[in-house]
Amino acid sequence: MPEILDYGGYLLDFELNEEFLHGKRVLDLGAGARLFAYDAIDHSLCQTVSLDENSAGWQSLNLWAKKQLAKGKNPTVETYLAMGQNSVEAKAQVLPFPAESFDIVFSRSVVPQMLPTAEDSANALAEIIRVLAVDGSAFFYPIMMEHWTPEKKEETGCLIACLEEDQSLELELVPIIFRETGNPGHMLRLTKLRRTVT
Numbered sequence: 001m002p003e004i005l006d007y008g009g010y011l012l013d014f015e016l017n018e019e020f021l022h023g024k025r026v027l028d029l030g031a032g033a034r035l036f037a038y039d040a041i042d043h044s045l046c047q048t049v050s051l052d053e054n055s056a057g058w059q060s061l062n063l064w065a066k067k068q069l070a071k072g073k074n075p076t077v078e079t080y081l082a083m084g085q086n087s088v089e090a091k092a093q094v095l096p097f098p099a100e101s102f103d104i105v106f107s108r109s110v111v112p113q114m115l116p117t118a119e120d121s122a123n124a125l126a127e128i129i130r131v132l133a134v135d136g137s138a139f140f141y142p143i144m145m146e147h148w149t150p151e152k153k154e155e156t157g158c159l160i161a162c163l164e165e166d167q168s169l170e171l172e173l174v175p176i177i178f179r180e181t182g183n184p185g186h187m188l189r190l191t192k193l194r195r196t197v198t
C-alpha cells in the first residue's frame with residue numbers, strides 16, 4: 001500500500017497540495033515539534049527551515065547560529081540546509097534571515113494568537129513580509145477566530161486593515177473550521193506582489 005503523507009496536517013489545514021510546495025523554500029514559523037519538516041524533508045518535497053523561539057532539542061545548531069549572528073552574519077537558508085540541519089531558534093518578531101529568503105511562510109497557531117501584544121504581531125508580520133520573496137505567500141491558520149475576546153478581535157482586525165492598505169500585498173481571507181476544536185474562524189493567505197520599501 002502506498003505511504004500516505006500527512007505533513008503534520010499542514011496541507012489539509014492550509015488547503016494546499018504537494019505540487020504547490022514542490023521545490024519551494026519554506027519557513028515553518030513557530031514550528032513546535034517540526035511536524036511539517038519531518039515529512040517534507042524526508043520526501044524531498046521542499047527546502048524547509050523550522051523556526052521556533054523555544055527549541056530545546058536543537059542546541060548544537062543554536063550555538064553555531066548564535067555565534068554567526070554575534071559576528072553580524074545572517075546564515076542563509078542554503079547554509080542551514082547544507083549543514084544537514086533545518087532548525088533555528090529565534091523569535092518571529094526578529095527573523096535571522098536576509099530579505100526574500102522564502103517562497104512560503106507557514107504560521108500554524110502562532111501569529112497572532114501566541115504573541116503577547118499587538119506590537120509583537122505587527123513586528124512578526126513585517127518580518128514575514130520582509131523574508132518573503134516576490135510572488136511568495138504566507139499562510140496564517142488561523143488569523144482570526146470567532147470565539148476570541150473582543151479586544152483580541154479588534155487588535156487583529158486593525159492588523160488586517162493595515163495589511164489591506166499595503167498595495168504591495170494581496171490578501172485572501174478563507175473561512176475555516178479549526179480542526180482540533182470545531183470552532184469557526186478565518187485563515188489568511190498573503191501574497192507579496194512586489195518588493196516592499198523598508
Ligand SMILES: C[S@@+](CC[C@H](N)C(=O)[O-])C[C@H]1O[C@@H](n2cnc3c(N)ncnc32)[C@H](O)[C@@H]1O
Nearest residue numbers: 030031032052053054090091092108109110114
Ligand atoms: C501551538 S504551537 C504550534 C506548533 C506548530 N506550528 C504546529 O502547528 O504543530 C505554537 C508554537 O509557537 C511557538 N512560538 C510562540 N511564540 C513565538 C515567537 N514569538 N516566535 C517563534 N515561535 C513562537 C511556540 O514555542 C510553539 O512551539
